[in-house]
Amino acid sequence: MSPPGRYECRVSGLRWVCKDHVSLQYQFSSWEPHSAMMKSLGYKQGGPLLDVTIIAGELEEVHLPHFACFGDDPSFKEKVRVLHVEDCGVSVEQVDEVTRFHVKILHPTFSAKGVLVRSGFPLKVHCDLLLYQAKAPSWTDS
Numbered sequence: 001m002s003p004p005g006r007y008e009c010r011v012s013g014l015r016w017v018c019k020d021h022v023s024l025q026y027q028f029s030s031w032e033p034h035s036a037m038m039k040s041l042g043y044k045q046g047g048p049l050l051d052v053t054i055i056a057g058e059l060e061e062v063h064l065p066h067f068a069c070f071g072d073d074p075s076f077k078e079k080v081r082v083l084h085v086e087d088c089g090v091s092v093e094q095v096d097e098v099t100r101f102h103v104k105i106l107h108p109t110f111s112a113k114g115v116l117v118r119s120g121f122p123l124k125v126h127c128d129l130l131l132y133q134a135k136a137p138s139w140t141d142s
Helices: 032-041
Strands: 005-008 017-018 022-029 043-056 063-065 082-085 090-095 104-105 112-118
Touching: 032 043, 032 082, 032 090, 043 063, 043 082, 063 112, 082 104
Parallel strands: none
Antiparallel strands: 005 017, 017 063, 022 043, 043 112, 063 104, 082 090, 082 112
């Protein structure tokens, strides 16, 4: 149960804001069942698909993580949407704000949600890259 405040999950990057106590659960889901529909609508995945369940209370806003790097393009907000998966089907929704690493949705309703980016838009991505170097063993013949 989260008391009123602003929160961010260090694992998923999901952020939320609540004015009253709220209890929620979330997990990563697969984009695969939605890939054909996204392609037919002209969108591609722009972040993880998170299945969020509100157990008690309600959220003022949610910030879904994305990996798209939009740079200085002022039109990027028009190219970003959120996939909303419900029992009765899926819909594509507008976002309220796009920041460097998140899209903000005010007064969200929940099920699985994930960030979409319009296909054909040249997409750069944010990523963390870990490089490892192993010292090659020196082989000697005995």
